[in-house]
Amino acid sequence: MNRLFDVRAVIGGIFVVYGVIVTALGIFDSPAEIEKAQGVRINLWMGLAMLALGLLMLLWLRLNPPPPVAEEPAGESSDRDS
Amino acid sequence: MSGLRLDVDFVDYLILAIYFITVLGVGFAARRAIRSSSDFFLSGRSMPAWVTGLAFVSANLGALEIIGMAANGAQYGLMTLHYYWVGAVPAMVFLGIVMMPFYYGSKVHSVPEFLRRRFNRPTHLFNALSFAVAQVLIAGVNLYALALILQALLGWPLWLSIVIGAAIVLSYITLGGLSSAIYNEVLQFFVILAGLIPITVIGLVKVGGWNGLVEKVRDTQLGDAALHTFSNTATSDNPLGANWIGIIFGLGFVLSFGYWTTNFAEVQRALSAKDMSAARRTPIIGAFPKLLIPVVTVIPGLIALVTVQGLGAEEGDLTYNNAIPLLMRDLLPNGVLGVAVTGLVASFMAGMAANVSGFNTVFTYDIWQQYIRKDRDDKHYLKVGRIATIVGVVIGIGTAFIAAGFDNIMNYIQALFSLFNAPLFATFIVGMFWKRMTPWAGFYSLVLGFLASLTLYLGYLGDVFAFNSDLEESFWGAGTAFVTAVVVAVVVTLFTRSKPEDELRGLVYGLAGPSTGVDVIVSADKVWWRNPVLLGAIAVVLAVLLYIPFW
Numbered sequence: 001m002n003r004l005f006d007v008r009a010v011i012g013g014i015f016v017v018y019g020v021i022v023t024a025l026g027i028f029d030s031p032a033e034i035e036k037a038q039g040v041r042i043n044l045w046m047g048l049a050m051l052a053l054g055l056l057m058l059l060w061l062r063l064n065p066p067p068p069v070a071e072e073p074a075g076e077s078s079d080r081d082s
Numbered sequence: 083m084s085g086l087r088l089d090v091d092f093v094d095y096l097i098l099a100i101y102f103i104t105v106l107g108v109g110f111a112a113r114r115a116i117r118s119s120s121d122f123f124l125s126g127r128s129m130p131a132w133v134t135g136l137a138f139v140s141a142n143l144g145a146l147e148i149i150g151m152a153a154n155g156a157q158y159g160l161m162t163l164h165y166y167w168v169g170a171v172p173a174m175v176f177l178g179i180v181m182m183p184f185y186y187g188s189k190v191h192s193v194p195e196f197l198r199r200r201f202n203r204p205t206h207l208f209n210a211l212s213f214a215v216a217q218v219l220i221a222g223v224n225l226y227a228l229a230l231i232l233q234a235l236l237g238w239p240l241w242l243s244i245v246i247g248a249a250i251v252l253s254y255i256t257l258g259g260l261s262s263a264i265y266n267e268v269l270q271f272f273v274i275l276a277g278l279i280p281i282t283v284i285g286l287v288k289v290g291g292w293n294g295l296v297e298k299v300r301d302t303q304l305g306d307a308a309l310h311t312f313s314n315t316a317t318s319d320n321p322l323g324a325n326w327i328g329i330i331f332g333l334g335f336v337l338s339f340g341y342w343t344t345n346f347a348e349v350q351r352a353l354s355a356k357d358m359s360a361a362r363r364t365p366i367i368g369a370f371p372k373l374l375i376p377v378v379t380v381i382p383g384l385i386a387l388v389t390v391q392g393l394g395a396e397e398g399d400l401t402y403n404n405a406i407p408l409l410m411r412d413l414l415p416n417g418v419l420g421v422a423v424t425g426l427v428a429s430f431m432a433g434m435a436a437n438v439s440g441f442n443t444v445f446t447y448d449i450w451q452q453y454i455r456k457d458r459d460d461k462h463y464l465k466v467g468r469i470a471t472i473v474g475v476v477i478g479i480g481t482a483f484i485a486a487g488f489d490n491i492m493n494y495i496q497a498l499f500s501l502f503n504a505p506l507f508a509t510f511i512v513g514m515f516w517k518r519m520t521p522w523a524g525f526y527s528l529v530l531g532f533l534a535s536l537t538l539y540l541g542y543l544g545d546v547f548a549f550n551s552d553l554e555e556s557f558w559g560a561g562t563a564f565v566t567a568v569v570v571a572v573v574v575t576l577f578t579r580s581k582p583e584d585e586l587r588g589l590v591y592g593l594a595g596p597s598t599g600v601d602v603i604v605s606a607d608k609v610w611w612r613n614p615v616l617l618g619a620i621a622v623v624l625a626v627l628l629y630i631p632f633w
Contacts, residue, residue, distance in 0.1 A: 004112060004128065005111050005112075005115075007133055007265045007268050007269070010104065010108055010265060010269055011269055011272055013104075014100065014101070014104050014269065014273075015276075018097060018100070018421065021093065021097065021417070022097075022417045022418065022421065025093060025416070025417040026417065029415065034415070036415050037280075037413060037414065037415050037418075038284050038287045038288045038413070039287070040283065040284055040287055042284055042414070042418050043415060043417040043418055046280050046417075046418050046421070047417070049276075050276055050421075053272065053276075
């Protein structure tokens with residue numbers, strides 16, 4: 001089996017993007033939106049939380065990368081047959 | 083604002099679009115790692131335990147589950163917790179500690195294949211066919227429910243949601259097989275939580291924290307009973323209408339063990355783990371989030387009960403099933419709203435993808451390879467698996483429109499589970515621990531157990547048998563199926579020939595195969611935090627402790 005990419009990269013990537021978008025919204029939330037959320041700056045907090053989760057995933061991947069696969073020689077690429 | 087329509091804006095759609103693109107990207111990237119059918123159907127048995135564990139819980143965290151459990155929270159109160167703590171955690175731990183050595187150690191590809199090796203081909207064919215049919219039906223239900231919710235929340239026409247949902251699931255599974263299903267399930271797990279947590283947080287702020295919620299729930303028609311789990315269960319006089327025997331044995335033993343330990347759509351996640359220890363830890367790691375998921379399902383149900391005027395209507399926008407969508411509408415500003423919509427969409431796709439990836443594996447390995455085209459090269463089966471995925475999804479679209487004809491989808495699913503899983507669990511548990519059980523005993527116990535449950539179900543529908551509730555019927559149906567299957571297994575064994583012990587090595591407890599001796603089942607991994615028995619014990623103890631404040 002070819003090396004499958006690591007899922008932590010996917011989770012980290014999408015959560016960093018979500019975190020940035022939602023945090024940015026949270027900074028500029030209108031009073032009406034904050035009032036809808038019962039006075040909680042939910043976009044700001046959830047944005048920062050998602051950003052933190054994303055960065056933690058990427059950090060984990062960085063500190064603890066998957067072990068190298070030493071298997072059969074990687075020659076052929078995958079076959080198209082669908 | 084009228085109806086359930088959410089006030090979504092550009093950013094919310096952007097968040098949803100990013101999710102769709104990511105999911106498809108995972109499919110394309112996973113495709114590069116697929117060379118053999120084993121890569122496609124079992125991820126080449128290469129996944130770490132935390133990935134398979136989260137996928138295990140995510141495969142169950144379909145939107146029907148989320149929406150249904152929030153609805154139950156609003157309707158029955160904290161007794162809904164039984165579905166998590168009695169009704170899931172012990173069975174998940176049992177699967178990891180006791181059953182996984184047989185599944186993983188025997189190197190089978192699927193649950194039906196285990197039955198073929200333990201019993202015979204008729205048993206195998208019966209189970210493979212019934213599983214394949216049930217998976218396609220449930221995939222259709224998920225698809226239909228997804229379309230319903232998108233119609234209500236976003237105003238998309240039904241057919242559009244069905245086609246988009248089906249096309250995305252189809253693409254990523256056809257491309258990347260089980261690997262991309264599992265990776266997307268892990269991603270979905272986090273997105274679903276990110277979508278649900280704000281609902282609980284803002285909801286609790288609105289009702290004045292936990293104490294405010296408790297006070298307000300006491301004032302509803304459910305009253306104080308909604309705040310207890312066991313203290314009213316000496317009789318059936320409680321919101322759930324079940325006594326403690328029904329809860330512990332019916333829900334906690336027969337229904338839950340049947341679902342978690344023999345449902346291949348779940349077991350498949352563990353079979354893709356990289357080694358025995360990871361496979362055994364898969365359901366146990368899944369048990370820990372399962373303990374806490376009620377915080378984002380049952381509690382929002384209660385919040386909806388006390389904040390949404392008129393919740394609990396028979397039909398229209400205020401049915402219990404709309405508890406979560408109504409809270410999304412009332413509480414979430416744009417931004418987290420988009421994440422919540424994405425989380426719901428993700429959970430439908432998680433449920434459907436689990437069905438589809440279970441279906442294509444069983445169809446290819448257990449039906450096509452066994453009964454239609456034997457001994458072809460591996461590429462042939464890989465191709466069949468991809469075609470089966472496409473066909474399965476297309477039939478799923480068809481069954482989505484059939485599901486549109488049923489008014490209570492959840493009951494339809496519960497009925498399917500009690501019909502198929504309870505007798506299967508009985509057959510399994512006897513077959514795994516009693517080496518004399520004969521091949522034909524396996525077949526007849528499965529078929530007659532199924533027929534017993536079916537008789538009860540049809541009798542209930544046709545008013546021949548009376549039960550207090552659908553729940554009571556499914557308890558009795560599952561219980562009857564279980565007892566019938568065990569009795570038939572014993573009786574038929576007395577009159578037919580057992581398999582020679584050599585053929586049962588690794589499949590039956592006590593016949594020292596490479597992986598199923600006592601030493602393996604209680605064995606310790608080198609480090610304590612990777613020991614399945616210890617982790618499992620912690621999960622069960624936590625489940626018991628969590629009950630204490632809600633007794």
